[in-house]
Amino acid sequence: MKYHNKFVSYLYILPSFLLVFLLLLVPMFQNIYYSFFQWNGIAEPVFNGFSNYIQLFKDSNFFTSLINTILWVVITLIFPVFGGLLIAVFLRGIKFGNFFKSIFYIPITISFVATGIIWNYMYSRQIGVLNTFLDLIGLDKISWLVNVPLNTFSLLITWTWQQLGINMVLFLMGLTSIPVEQTEAATIEGASKWQTFIHITLPMLRPITTVVIVMATANSFKVFDLIYVMTRGGPYRSSETLAVTMFRETFTMSNMGYGAAISVVLSIIVVAISAIYLRTMVKKDLLYY
Amino acid sequence: MVVLRKTITYIIIILLALAWLLPIFSVIQAAVKSPEQFNSSSFFQFPTKFALFDNFKKAIQQWKLQEFYLNSIIYSVVGGLITIITASMAAFSIVRLKPKFNFVLFLIIYSGTLFPFQMYLIPLYRIFNQTGLYDTKTGMILVYSALAIPFSLFVYRGFYSTIPKEIEDAAMIDGCNSFQLYTKIFLPQSIAPTAVVALFQMSWIWNDLLFGMVLTRTGNARPVMVSLASMSGVSGGIIPYIMSGVIFTSLPTILLFILLRRYFISGMVLSVAGD
């Protein structure tokens, strides 16, 4: 019955597996291992058990960073994700839809470094574009990246600018797969646009929504380059997220072990959230058999 | 009533679109002014002379962007190709040949998308130092491929599970072996997911800062984003030069997007639907 031998079918997987195993999994386990050590990156690591993890829960900066991280996730769900959905619904079927789609999509093709540089210029207190506009209408200049907690929201505006397009495209894709008859039928039965949206469109978008939410959540947990280029987590660590705190401890403070512990905690959170999604994937897979 | 609603929708969309365009406009506005003019004129004054190419020449001279540009093109193309080949092969085997533990193997590889990149950084640096991969193009291509494979595998896996089993059975009756099945049946149908992978992963590789910064040192291996970040450096820099660099380094990914746009949507539909 089988036209291939088992050995060959593993060979197809081998290159991917080897690359991922050698270059991602091995370093990851090493990283977990280092999280139990005190290590400055120069001298020999010294084993110190769980004290890096214990220290985490005593560190007030860790909590600021954790709260910021959660804020990032929540806002990401509101603006880039839900906003993306709204724009997708608006854009569906309007004239020049493709043209507008491209406008919202362009930022996603620009790197975090370039985005950070562009928005640093937008937000600059003295020569910044936004303050130039405020000045024009007679308002005071604002320190977008320095005032706490405004700075985190300024970063989130940039993040929305960059990320909204991808979510919008994914939702648009989901929308086109909904048969028009369904929504039309509902409208004939007297349902308002809003009701149709809630009762027909949203449920039918569920599969794509799961993908978008999981991807966006995971990305917002991991966001680093943007914050790093724009504020370095400052001033006084007020805009740090876990990924930035980890980088700071590892690179600026040379606490490699402590930094590793933060990255382990961050990974646990991300994996836990992805697990919700992975579970449905696992279930489906089991159904194949 | 309907007209009113339509008008409001249009107005909102147009305003948002303008807001989205403002940063891009600002970049171009700053990049075409000469540094002298940029320093002395306001945002609303239009440039008196077109200095984009002068700024750009200056940026290239000072930061040697072209050297790093070439490196990044190599990484995106070679890394992208390796990813496309290895991930599609693995997906083919996992979906169609179904060896034992295929799902476990998939999860192991897929787990690469879950963790924050910082998790790998320091150990990778040490491994690279020990094996001599540090500051080599080979090393960078390997790392970028490894980082791109997990998501690509997910895309191909989703896509391949939508290909009807009948095709495979028919091919089998014709006496195809698994390799022929892969190259003759699966690969030719993979245009859409390949476009997704190419667009996402090649632009990701192009845009990476972190690994390029830590795992390379010289022009021999450094990717372009590191030199772009170097232009603004520890602090500030000359804005028209920097902005011309921003435009120059963003062109490839924008072009890639324009080229692959059509295939991207259909690819995404099929990949997610198959899951």
Place this chain on the structure above:
Amino acid sequence: MKKGIFFRLLIAALSIITMLAAYGLTGCAQAESVISEAVEQAEEAVEEAVSTEAATEETEAAKDYSGTVLSLLHDKGGNPNYQPYFEAMGDKTEELFGISIEPVPYPTTDVFIATVNAALSTKDAPDMFTWWSTWRMKDLIDQGLLAPTTALWDNHKDEYSEGLRNAFTFDGEAYGYSYTQEYWPVWYNKDVFAQYNLEEPTTWAEFEAVCDTLLENGITPMAQTVQARWPTFIMFEQFVIGEDPQLYVDLCEGKVKYSDPKIKAAFEVWKGLIDKGYFTDPGIDYFVDAPAMFNSGEVGMILAGTWYYESVLIAAGVTEEQIGAFILPSQKESAGKNIVLEMSPICVSSNSQNLEATMVAVDYFMGAEGNEIFAKLNKAYPSNMNSNTDFLPEIKVKIADTVKNENYNILNRYWEATPTPICEEAVDKFAEFITNPEKLDQILADLDVIADKFWSENK
């Protein structure tokens, strides 16, 4: 239609590559390439080591280093951009000894530090790298990662001041060399000063009077920022030194607590000036906004290192005629005349694969002629006392003369003078103070915790 062909071609190309890959697969291509690459590199390293050894034997006969390429890692590739200056230094050594230099800029200081730290103990150790003096050097010396340059300092014994040599000496051995040095004066806009008939202040009272006049005329007296993290210590060190220079030294060395009443007094002076509106909003940045405001006359004065003159002010379009400089008087008469000095070492790694050639190059750079190359291009002070200084702008000559003639007390910059782990946490605390001066007591208590933690772990 065209696109169809394009994609068919692409898929064809892919298939060919796939086939090749699949054939190679039986030999486990990926793993093999990793391994063979590693082996190749290892072999190269061995060869290199052997050849350096061979070279060492030959040196007695003929000192030929031609073809040697030395790496020079630095984090000064943005603004200021020293890359071309380092390249020029390399051009000179290549001409003289055949030793060329490849300077490698890093975009951020954090990554630069981490990379250097990690590389120093390996065979990929850079031959040379820019660094910071005192505590930041000591960390590396304690791990044996720096090659002593005592012999070279001896070669140039009479060309360097004793103070400078002491700053580069740890337990009797000297390390690295000083490629330049910078003082920290106040830069002021001459046009603005002339407009309101202001003179360079020589006492604290005069300084306050200048600030008041500027303020009355709608000009912000001084620039201050929390952007880019590190510049927050600029005012801090100034006011602690202005309180008592010995207090500053003791604080940096951990002999005085941050909650000490005299330190608190220094912060109170700072707070007073913030409350009076002497400083810009801390949301400006020191490298783009500040020079622009200086140029337009919105800000009267900026306290910054002498590197600021050429690479920031002039680069931002301020003319030489517009810029004046004076040294900020201490707020307490008893503190005397003080100025902050920033030292700029280039260090040599003990694991450099080209140690001997590096020493030849460093020996040259320490000499009068070699030390001049960088200084001349950057219009900065050479460290070698015999170097030519014709190229220095008048304003810098004046500053150096004032320091020398009026016997200014020279103090090490906070960034280097206190242990790195304290400094890195403290600059964030200073930022918190600048934005929330009313939280002073809490901030001082936090600083104590940070400092105590370090000093209890490192005796």
